[in-house]
Amino acid sequence: TAGQLDTEQTMQQDGYIVVGYVQVGSESDWRTTNTQSFKDVFTQENGYYLIFEDGQQKQENQVKAIRNLILQEVDYIVLDPIVETGWESVLEEAKEAGIPVILSDRRAEMEDDSLYTCWVGSDFAEEGRNAGHWLENYLEKQGRSGETVHIVSLQGTLGSSAQIGRTDGFAEVLQQNENWVMLERQSGDFTQAKGQEVMKEFLEKYEDIDVVISENDNMTFGAIEAIREAGRTIGSDGDIIILSFDAVRDALKAIQTGDIAADFECNPLTAPLVEETIRRLEAGESVEKIQYVEETYFDCEMDLSELLESRPY
Ligand code: GYE
Numbered sequence: 371t372a373g374q375l376d377t378e379q380t381m382q383q384d385g386y387i388v389v390g391y392v393q394v395g396s397e398s399d400w401r402t403t404n405t406q407s408f409k410d411v412f413t414q415e416n417g418y419y420l421i422f423e424d425g426q427q428k429q430e431n432q433v434k435a436i437r438n439l440i441l442q443e444v445d446y447i448v449l450d451p452i453v454e455t456g457w458e459s460v461l462e463e464a465k466e467a468g469i470p471v472i473l474s475d476r477r478a479e480m481e482d483d484s485l486y487t488c489w490v491g492s493d494f495a496e497e498g499r500n501a502g503h504w505l506e507n508y509l510e511k512q513g514r515s516g517e518t519v520h521i522v523s524l525q526g527t528l529g530s531s532a533q534i535g536r537t538d539g540f541a542e543v544l545q546q547n548e549n550w551v552m553l554e555r556q557s558g559d560f561t562q563a564k565g566q567e568v569m570k571e572f573l574e575k576y577e578d579i580d581v582v583i584s585e586n587d588n589m590t591f592g593a594i595e596a597i598r599e600a601g602r603t604i605g606s607d608g609d610i611i612i613l614s615f616d617a618v619r620d621a622l623k624a625i626q627t628g629d630i631a632a633d634f635e636c637n638p639l640t641a642p643l644v645e646e647t648i649r650r651l652e653a654g655e656s657v658e659k660i661q662y663v664e665e666t667y668f669d670c671e672m673d674l675s676e677l678l679e680s681r682p683y
Contacts, residue, residue, distance in 0.1 A: 374421075378442050381419035387648065388419045390439035392449045394476070395427040397527075397560045398588040399618040403638040403683035404475065408448075411641035418645075427527075427559075429453055433460045440467045446651075447471045448644055449486075451478040453529035461485035472647060474640045477531040483659070487651070490643045490661045494532050497634045498539020500667055501583060501613050504632050506543065508611070516549060522572045523555040524565050524584040524593060532636070533557070536585045536615060553579065558589040565589025569596035583613045587621040587633070590614040594629050604629050605670075617667070618683055622674050632669035638683060639663075 382388050391408050394401060405422070412420035421444060423435035429452050439447050440463055447469055451457060457478045464471050465485055473489040480486075509515055521544070526533035537555065544550050553576050558565035565588060572579060573596060582597075584590040590612060597604055604610050605628040614621055617635040624630040640663060647657050668674060 375442055378419065378421065378444070382443075382445070385417070386414065386419040387417055387446070387652065388421065388442075388444045389446045389448060389648065390421040390423060390435070390442070390444045391474075392423045392425060392432050392435045392439070392447065394425050394432075394450050394452045396424070397427060398586055398616070399620065399683070400586065400588075400616045400636060400638045403618070404450075404640060407639045407641040408644075411645045416645070425452060427452065429456060436460050436464060440464055440469060443467070444469060446648055448474050449478070450475045451531075452476070452527065454479040454531050454534065455529065458482070458485065470651065472644055474644050475532075488647060488657050488659050488661060490640055490647065491663065492532075492636050492665060493662050494535020494636075495539035495542075496535075497615055497636060497665070498536040499542055500539075501536070501615070501632070501634050502540045502543025504634075504667065504669065505581065505611075505613065506547065508631065519547075519550045519580045520553050520576065520578050521550060521581040521583060522553050522569075522576065522579050524558040524568055524582065524589045525555055526557065526560045526585040526589075528557045530560075532560075532615075533585055540583055558584075558592065560586045560589060562588040562592040564592065566592030566596045569593035570600070573597065573600040573602065579610060581611045581613065585615055586636075587614050587616040587618050590621065590624070590630060594624070605631070619678065619681060622668060622678055622681070625668055625670055625672075626674055626678075628670060630670075632667060634667045635665040637663040637665050 412418040425432035458480050470487045473486050475491045556568045558568045611631045614630050614633045617633040621633050
């Protein structure tokens with residue numbers, strides 16, 4: 371709106387750096403923390419004026435938001451692309467307007483990578499591989515290495531790089547284990563409600579599920595509900611082993627109670643790195659095209675009480 375435009379231009383004249391953040395939506399705890407991270411870092415105190423755009427899970431909303439930010443002549447656009455493809459034309463428009471685009475969290479695939487300045491986020495394929503290797507070790511310790519293992523997978527939003535990376539990374543390890551059988555993969559769209567729905571369906575279809583690999587914690591929370599409702603048990607002495615991704619607070623608690631066997635961390639605090647990148651660009655420095663955030667994993671053999679006290683999410 372014209373009012374918005376005026377405020378934004380005044381802020382710019384007052385020396386603030388105007389940053390538009392085009393978020394995916396609010397589907398998960400990870401996402402909520404990620405949004406808060408941007409609001410905490412891109413403050414007026416820090417010299418920024420943040421325009422927050424919520425894509426509400428739709429690429430078309432994100433595209434519209436980018437066009438809006440171009441019209442407003444913001445200084446930077448930060449985009450978390452919901453899916454990997456389909457960004458060329460709108461990023462061309464940003465390039466023509468001379469607005470640098472920084473990708474955060476999920477990636478975008480395009481032939482001409484000069485359409486974005488850099489990307490900051492997680493190595494999703496590595497997370498998937500780590501989950502696979504963790505399962506190998508775990509089964510070995512239980513003396514179950516040669517046994518047939520039936521797996522189901524709750525996938526994230528199809529076509530998002532978090533889904534693609536985690537699915538492919540785990541699949542690499544799956545292929546190396548002839549006795550592992552992937553019964554079915556289905557998307558639960560990274561939400562608790564869909565995770566529960568899909569897990570319910572899996573439990574009705576398959577009697578012998580040994581492992582659930584769920585591509586984020588919120589789907590995992592839904593899956594745990596579904597498993598309980600079906601009267602099945604979870605954990606090392608129960609029958610279903612659950613692997614999850616993100617490692618948000620409630621998931622760490624679920625590791626402590628034995629519901630989640632292992633959780634592969636995905637760091638939602640990307641805003642500080644994005645901010646540092648913008649500061650360097652402002653100073654005329656060059657930045658790395660691809661920047662990974664650090665992450666680890668947590669499992670049922672670790673004492674997580676201290677971590678739970680200090681972890682902000
Ligand atoms: O794992 C999930 C969220 O893109 C890494 O999106 C992010 C994923 C995260 O909804 O919880």
